[in-house]
Amino acid sequence: MSEQNVMEIQVVENVKKINDEVADLNRASLNRHGVLCVNLMGSPGCGKTTLLEDTLKKLSGAMTVGVLTGDLATTRDARRLAHYTDQVAQINTGRACHLEANQIRKGFDLLDLAALDLLIIENVGNLICPVSWDLGQHARVGMFSVTEGDDKPAKHPYIVLASDLVLLNKVDLLPYVTFDSDRFYADLRSIRDDLEVIQTSAISGEGLDKWVSWIRSLRDI
Amino acid sequence: MSEQNVMEIQVVENVKKINDEVADLNRASLNRHGVLCVNLMGSPGCGKTTLLEDTLKKLSGAMTVGVLTGDLATTRDARRLAHYTDQVAQINTGRACHLEANQIRKGFDLLDLAALDLLIIENVGNLICPVSWDLGQHARVGMFSVTEGDDKPAKHPYIVLASDLVLLNKVDLLPYVTFDSDRFYADLRSIRDDLEVIQTSAISGEGLDKWVSWIRSLRDI
Numbered sequence: 277m278s279e280q281n282v283m284e285i286q287v288v289e290n291v292k293k294i295n296d297e298v299a300d301l302n303r304a305s306l307n308r309h310g311v312l313c314v315n316l317m318g319s320p321g322c323g324k325t326t327l328l329e330d331t332l333k334k335l336s337g338a339m340t341v342g343v344l345t346g347d348l349a350t351t352r353d354a355r356r357l358a359h360y361t362d363q364v365a366q367i368n369t370g371r372a373c374h375l376e377a378n379q380i381r382k383g384f385d386l387l388d389l390a391a392l393d394l395l396i397i398e399n400v401g402n403l404i405c406p407v408s409w410d411l412g413q414h415a416r417v418g419m420f421s422v423t424e425g426d427d428k429p430a431k432h433p434y435i436v437l438a439s440d441l442v443l444l445n446k447v448d449l450l451p452y453v454t455f456d457s458d459r460f461y462a463d464l465r466s467i468r469d470d471l472e473v474i475q476t477s478a479i480s481g482e483g484l485d486k487w488v489s490w491i492r493s494l495r496d497i
Numbered sequence: 498m499s500e501q502n503v504m505e506i507q508v509v510e511n512v513k514k515i516n517d518e519v520a521d522l523n524r525a526s527l528n529r530h531g532v533l534c535v536n537l538m539g540s541p542g543c544g545k546t547t548l549l550e551d552t553l554k555k556l557s558g559a560m561t562v563g564v565l566t567g568d569l570a571t572t573r574d575a576r577r578l579a580h581y582t583d584q585v586a587q588i589n590t591g592r593a594c595h596l597e598a599n600q601i602r603k604g605f606d607l608l609d610l611a612a613l614d615l616l617i618i619e620n621v622g623n624l625i626c627p628v629s630w631d632l633g634q635h636a637r638v639g640m641f642s643v644t645e646g647d648d649k650p651a652k653h654p655y656i657v658l659a660s661d662l663v664l665l666n667k668v669d670l671l672p673y674v675t676f677d678s679d680r681f682y683a684d685l686r687s688i689r690d691d692l693e694v695i696q697t698s699a700i701s702g703e704g705l706d707k708w709v710s711w712i713r714s715l716r717d718i
Contacts, residue, residue, distance in 0.1 A: 287508050319540050319541045319622075319645075320540045320624050320645055320649060320653065321642075321645025321646045321649060347652055348625065348652060348653060348654070348655065349651070349652060349653075349654050350648075350652055352648055352651065352652065371625065371628075371629060371655060372625075373594055373623065373625035373626050400625070401624065402594065402623055402624075402625060403541050403622065403623075404569065404592065404593075404594035404623060405594050405626075407592075408592060421542075421644070423542065423642070423644035423667070423670070424540075424541055424542025425542045427571075427573055428541060428542060430570070430573065431541070431568055431569060431570060431571055431573065431622070432569060432570075433569070434569065434592060446644070449644070449670070449673055449674070452670055452673050453670070
């Protein structure tokens with residue numbers, strides 16, 4: 277291995293180590309304020325923001341929810357979610373394909389953590405790198421949509437391995453797309469046979485109550 | 498700026514510089530063999546592999562086409578494409594979210610470059626990092642699908658800036674999804690008003706001849 281490679285690996289390890297330390301600080305801050313934190317990860321366009329709009333509507337009155345939403349550019353997601361909570365901040369990552377713990381730490385300053393019951397982090401649309409970066413969350417949710425095809429668990433095993441729950445979204449479109457549910461579940465189960473999956477649709481409303489109950493059940497742990 | 502940060506940035510710059518040098522070597526090899534090379538980039542599940550199946554069918558007899566296809570895990574895409582060409586190799590990237598030039602260089606050894614007219618690189622499903630890594634291609638194609646929503650050009654401007662052509666795929670699903678075409682094109686044009694867009698569908702066949710003509714026109718440049 278060349279000197280260049282050794283240095284590169286060392287730097288990446290150092291950056292990851294610092295990230296994990298900041299993630300632990302984030303978790304401590306969240307715990308001190310009694311805030312549950314969920315890190316939502318999925319492809320671009322799998323429906324994360326639309327799901328969060330519905331989630332905020334359903335939790336309104338029951339829980340005070342904040343959102344930190346990551347994107348390369350624009351504040352569109354934050355503006356969409358601002359209709360349902362005033363505790364929302366956009367984190368623009370530029371060319372970076374995932375959120376890191378220090379960005380979440382800075383995001384805390386934009387919210388009133390003491391007033392929150394739940395903080396949802398909407399990660400950058402990407403099935404790969406977000407999985408490798410601890411943000412200080414209590415639970416990770418991996419999101420697929422049926423329009424992406426049934427092969428995504430097999431092709432993206434790391435998000436399956438890392439998630440506490442998988443959402444399979446846009447199930448209202450099943451009649452119009454080629455999607456072999458048996459294959460999807462067989463691949464997923466071959467990676468993690470214990471993993472809960474909730475099928476959701478913002479259009480039909482399927483699974484939204486189940487998803488919200490899942491979040492609420494985390495509060496009781 | 499801390500010493501750690503300076504070292505990190507230097508290492509990233511060194512890695513990118515080495516990548517660009519290898520990409521230039523790749524381009525020289527391709528040119529020597531008279532092989533046109535297209536780098537196809539898009540979200541997980543936007544339809545890259547299905548489009549390539551149709552592309553290989555349509556170009557059969559007219560051009561000898563090879564494919565290097567990138568994924569975290571599995572050889573599923575390569576196996577699908579092997580029905581249409583024997584010049585196909587899968588590059589598994591592990592946890593890496595994009596292909597790099599040295600992986601393409603190694604991929605050349607798995608193909609008979611001298612026998613090819615066209616090499617298509619199917620990048621890892623990701624709208625972000627593939628854009629930043631030159632592989633030695635002659636043209637880059639950015640692919641969106643209507644199921645991802647009309648906001649993707651605005652939220653992913655770098656792939657729009659870097660692409661020589663944009664494909665808007667799965668247009669057969671337009672009746673079933675919320676997708677404001679005017680907004681999609683307005684955002685895209687605000688980033689690049691000269692960029693050609695071809696709407697495609699593997700189901701209806703829309704745009705596939707146009708796409709194949711676009712590839713063939715590159716050979717004439």
